[in-house]
Amino acid sequence: MTRTLRAAIALAGTAALSLGVVSTSGALQPGSAQSKAEEIRIGLLLPESKTTRYEKFDRPYIEQKIQELAPGAQIDYYNAAESATTQQQQVNTALAKGDKVLILDAVDAKSIQSSVQKAHDAGVKVVAYDRLAQGPVDAYVSYDNREVGRLQGTALLAALGDKAKSGDIVMHNGSPTDPNAAEFKAGAHSVLDGKVTIGKEYDTPNWDPNNANQQMSGAISALGKDKIVGVYSANDGLAAGISTALQAAGLKVPLTGQDAQLDAIQRILLGTQTITVQKPYKPEADIAATMAVDFAQGKSLPADLVPVTKTSGSGEKVPSNLLKPVVVNKDNIKDTVVKDGMYTVQEICTPAYAAACKQAGLT
Known part of the structure; x- marks a missing residue:
């Protein structure tokens, strides 16, 4: 074989490899x-x-x-x-x-x-x-978004106890453009209807916490802070705005959420939010x-x-x-969001929450 022929064969082999063409040894080929x-x-x-x-x-x-x-x-x-x-x-x-x-x-x-x-x-x-x-x-x-709403409604009723009929609850159902929000709402109503009095009920476009804060402040003004016994919040973002409004009015009542956000877990430890739903x-x-x-x-x-x-x-x-969604409360934080790797105890238990973490058995 001449030197020229050997060079041509080598060049052809290099070109074939660059194009991903077959070799019987199992090299890369189109369709592999x-x-x-x-x-x-x-x-x-x-x-x-x-x-x-x-x-x-x-x-x-x-x-x-x-x-x-x-x-x-x-x-x-x-x-x-x-x-x-x-x-x-x-x-x-x-x-x-x-x-x-x-x-x-x-x-x-x-x-x-x-x-x-x-x-x-x-x-x-x-x-x-x-x-x-x-x-x-x-x-x-x-x-299962209806189940999320049912879990939230059931937890709110349990937290209200014998106070369920003693005043009004306020409902914040989330964004009207999100089909999940309608299912959360339906699930919650399936549990709450007939067992509580709904004083005010809101949709919150784009799940905006600032709008939820304003809606909650408006509900407190309209209903009177002494009349409100609990708040249904469809997610933790809304609950953040709602919690701020409740604290500004000096109110501490059961409050739901969803998504197991870190700030929600910390509110649960402090008692300013009752539960969240982890998905x-x-x-x-x-x-x-x-x-x-x-x-x-x-x-x-x-x-x-x-x-x-x-x-x-x-x-x-x-x-x-x-x-299947899961309810997270103060008693099962370690067995839910920590066990599932969402957050470490160190992430949750920053200095501001150290005492609450110790009380809850996290540290």
């Missing part, structure tokens, strides 16, 4: 598992960052699981900052970039419908995350990531990944996975 993983492109669209969960838990957990299942996958991340219009634009951007699957937590489940339809028409799969968007969604993962983020994030990677790889979702069907606000029947 590794090349498919590298071709996976997933858009992750979260609704806002005021609620601490999204940046602290949801995003890193989802990204970590996608990379575990499909090393080299491209993840395009977007946060809508509570703007439905921004999120619609972000869907357009994700489609233009070539994302083949969208994990979507809708700011406004109804207004995003046209964007979901656009993705569907482009052959892009949509995994609804935490909130069930309208339109042709391909899969949905969340928690462990990692199982939810892992399921969403698994759904997205399966779709990106052209697979059908296995039955155990979508064991139930949920009907969206636009009437679509969506294969779904609904996880």
